[in-house]
Amino acid sequence: MSKPQPDPRAAAARLKRLSRLRPTLAIVLGSGFHHVLSELQTQAEVSYTRLPGFPPTGVTGHAGQLFIGHLGGTPVMVLSGRAHYYEGHPMTLVTFAVRALAAYGIRDLLLTNAAGGLNRSFRPGDFMALTDHINLMGVNPLRGAPVPGLPRFVDLTCAYDKGLCGLLQAAGRACGTKLRSGTYLAVSGPSYETPAEIRAFARLGADAVGMSTVPETIVARQCGLKVAAVSCITNLAAGRSRKPLSHAEVLETAERMKKLAAKMLKNFAQLYGQAQ
Ligand code: HPA
Numbered sequence: 001m002s003k004p005q006p007d008p009r010a011a012a013a014r015l016k017r018l019s020r021l022r023p024t025l026a027i028v029l030g031s032g033f034h035h036v037l038s039e040l041q042t043q044a045e046v047s048y049t050r051l052p053g054f055p056p057t058g059v060t061g062h063a064g065q066l067f068i069g070h071l072g073g074t075p076v077m078v079l080s081g082r083a084h085y086y087e088g089h090p091m092t093l094v095t096f097a098v099r100a101l102a103a104y105g106i107r108d109l110l111l112t113n114a115a116g117g118l119n120r121s122f123r124p125g126d127f128m129a130l131t132d133h134i135n136l137m138g139v140n141p142l143r144g145a146p147v148p149g150l151p152r153f154v155d156l157t158c159a160y161d162k163g164l165c166g167l168l169q170a171a172g173r174a175c176g177t178k179l180r181s182g183t184y185l186a187v188s189g190p191s192y193e194t195p196a197e198i199r200a201f202a203r204l205g206a207d208a209v210g211m212s213t214v215p216e217t218i219v220a221r222q223c224g225l226k227v228a229a230v231s232c233i234t235n236l237a238a239g240r241s242r243k244p245l246s247h248a249e250v251l252e253t254a255e256r257m258k259k260l261a262a263k264m265l266k267n268f269a270q271l272y273g274q275a276q
Contacts, residue, residue: 005092006053012103014051015077019044019068023075025272026106027265028082028097030113030212032232032254036262040078042069048081053096055083072270077106086190086211091141095219102223108164109220110268111229112261114250115210116192116237118202119182124236124253127179127264129168130160130229133214134185134206141215142222154222164228167275171267177260182207184231186214195239209237230264232257 021043029036048054048064055064064081071078079097083089101109117126146152165181172179185206187193193201193209201209208231220227234253238245 006096008053008096008099008103011051011053011096011100015066015068015100015104018046021068021075022105023068023077024105024107024276025074025110025269026077026079026101026108027071027110027269028079028112028216030082030111031250032114032234032257033112033261033265034080035258036071036265037067037078037080039262039266040067040069040071040076042067044068051100053100055089055093055096072266072273074269074273076269077101082212082216084212085137085139085188085215091139091143091215095141095215098216098219098225099223102220102225106225108226108272109216109228110164110265111213111216111227112265113210113213113229113231114234114254115184115208115231116235116245117208117233118198118237118240119180119207122180122207122233122236124233124249125257126233127172127177127261128184128208128231128233129165129179129181130184130213130231131165131181132183133159133217134183134204135214135218136201137186137188137214139188141219147222150222154218156218156221159217159221159227161226161228164226167268167271168228168230170271171264174267174271175260175263177264179230180207180233184213184229185209187211192245193238198237198239208233232261
């Protein structure tokens with residue numbers, strides 16, 4: 001017998017008791033995007049350890065903290081820290097927070113991440129709005145028992161919402177940066193890719209490669225949330241530059257771009273609020 005799965009509705013009920021504010025937008029922070037917390041007017045915050053079913057703090061590499069507050073004047077929920085598949089978590093845990101957000105009443109989800117650039121015109125420090133993805137993680141988060149009331153076979157024709165994508169582009173323009181757009185290819189990691197893999201992925205149509213986001217997008221679409229996602233291109237993908245890849249380079253670029261990333265997210269939240 002498998003263990004009973006935690007109920008996302010229990011986590012959602014806990015979140016509702018945190019604050020009377022009821023944001024419809026949630027933002028998941030990946031590497032390079034945490035600086036936006038300095039722009040957030042926080043009304044309530046809670047550690048993932050106090051949210052039943054959320055990934056345990058510490059393993060994620062980030063604080064594992066959820067915030068409710070205003071960003072650019074708009075009510076938002078911000079998730080700082082996510083569980084990655086490469087940490088060894090099952091996909092149910094990697095995507096649990098998304099199910100809790102849906103049960104809470106979040107309608108729109110902005111996912112952020114760090115990624116390696118394959119597109120030859122991309123440079124470290126660019127931002128890319130995802131227009132589509134390729135799932136090469138070798139797993140699908142919807143595998144397993146069907147979820148009552150939710151579709152079994154989820155349409156991903158429009159995984160990334162055009163309207164939200166337009167808001168991302170506008171948010172970039174408002175801080176003087178032109179966002180790239182393209183296809184994100186997800187691998188399980190945690191090793192980086194080989195140059196041969198990168199050449200193959202480029203032939204498949206990938207513009208950037210990373211180790212997150214896609215499972216969350218798939219589950220969000222099953223739950224009926226609209227999704228937008230943005231990558232900070234922290235490095236050229238393996239074999240695309242003379243240097244070997246390093247996590248240090250990923251962190252350096254993320255650090256260099258953090259102020260712009262924060263401004264862009266704030267602009268996005270503001271524009272989102274105005275569009276409601
Ligand atoms: N590959 C996979 N994941 C990544 C990379 C990369 O080059 N950069 C940041 N995350």
